[in-house]
Amino acid sequence: AEAPPAAAGPLAAAPLARCRPSGAARLVLLLDHREVGAGREHAARGALVADLASKLGADAVEGRSLPLGDVTWVWREDSPGGAADAPAREFVAGWVIERKTFHDLSSSIMDGRYEEQKCRLLEAPGLDGVVYLVEGQGPLFGVGELTAAERARPAGNRGFGQRLLNHSLPTTTLSTTAAHTQLISGFHVVHTTSTPHTVTFLLALHRALADFGPQGLGARGESDGAVLYRDFAERTRKTCHSRIFEAFGRMLRVVPHCGPEATEALVDEFQTPQAFAAALRDCSDTDLLLRLKARRGGRAPVSAGALAACRELFVA
Structure with a gap:
């Protein structure tokens, strides 16, 4: 696939060197296993790794903290080609999957993570394709409309706090x-209805990549090779400073009267919640x-109403 134009910024600083595996290599599926949110989600990720390993083999699936995306693949050399105890080199297989439920997608759009993740995926080196996988029962592209019973279920007797936390954007959005x-972004959007459906898709893509072979070997021997995974991870890994920026921005986006422009101005000016709280005091x-x-x-995109609401959150 034709690579997207390089974007300005630290991730697009310089192209990474490509090289070829020195011998035979095997395809390994990497699944992000970071604990995010409740323990139930972490347990579900562990079960997904186990399910994939039972179908592909234990040596073909690995849980790992990924710098970008939820699923990716690497070609791992069977032999390091150097000292006997040297780690085997890993090469980016070219595909990354960002996996979200409908609620995750809605939340990421509202708090700005969707745009941030999309930009990082567009700027990531060594990729042939990106899959945006939306998982769960629900309509996408107008397909799979909810039944009347499913549409009536969410409201129920939940309190205001629960309704706020579970707020989702309209399906048309x-x-x-x-x-x-x-x-526009050129990603492949896939809708799966359940985790077993997702597993089926991952198995199919894994086998297709295995049949295609690594860049620089076999039928793809004329290519320039692939990006080393360690270089890919280093280039795409978010710094601690950028994580603070994102957390601060997400905090501001839930403040009344604090829209995208006001959020950008406040994050740009104060950098951290601590510095902003000190300025408010x-x-x-x-x-x-x-x-x-x-x-x-000479123009302030932040209103007095937004500052008053910020005082309640950061100073009270």
């Missing part, structure tokens, strides 16, 4: 986002607005 992801709204105006060429 999710379908539009999926279409944009496929047609030490400065009046007028002083803060003047400071933001000076930084933004």
Whole structure:
């Protein structure tokens, strides 16, 4: 596939060197196993690894903390080609999967993670394709509409806090986002209805990659080779500083009157929640607005109402 144009930024700084495996290599599916949220989700990831390993073989599946995406593949050399105890080299197989439920997709759009993840995937080196996999019962592209009983189920007797935490965007918005992801960003959008359906898709893609073979060997011997996985991981790994930026931005996005432009201005000016809280304690709204105006060429995208709401969150 034709690579997307290079974007400005640290991830697109310079192309990574490509090399060929020195001998035979085997395909390994890597599944992100980081504990995110409740223990139930972590247990589900462990069960998914076990299910895939039972079908592909224990040496073909591995849980690992991935720098980007939820599933990827590497070609691992059978022999290091050097010292007997040297680690085998791993080569990027060219495909990454970002896996989300409908609720995950909705939340990531609302808090800005969707755009951030999409940009990182577009800038990632050594990829032939990206799959945006949406898992769960629900409509996508207008297919698989919910039944009347399923549409009536969510409201129930949940309290306000539960309704807020479980708020989702309209299905038309999710379908539009999926279409944009496929047609504009060039990703492959796949909808699976359940975890077993997802496993079936992963098995099919794994076997297709195995049949295709590694870059630089066999039928693909004329290629320039593949990017080393360690270089890929280093290039795409988010720094601690960028994680603080993202967390601060997500906190601001839930504040009333604090839209994307106001969030960008506040994150750009104060960098961390601690610095912003100190400024709110030490400065009046007028002083803060003047400071933001000076930084933004005489225009402050943050309203007095947004600052008042921020005081309740960061200073109270």
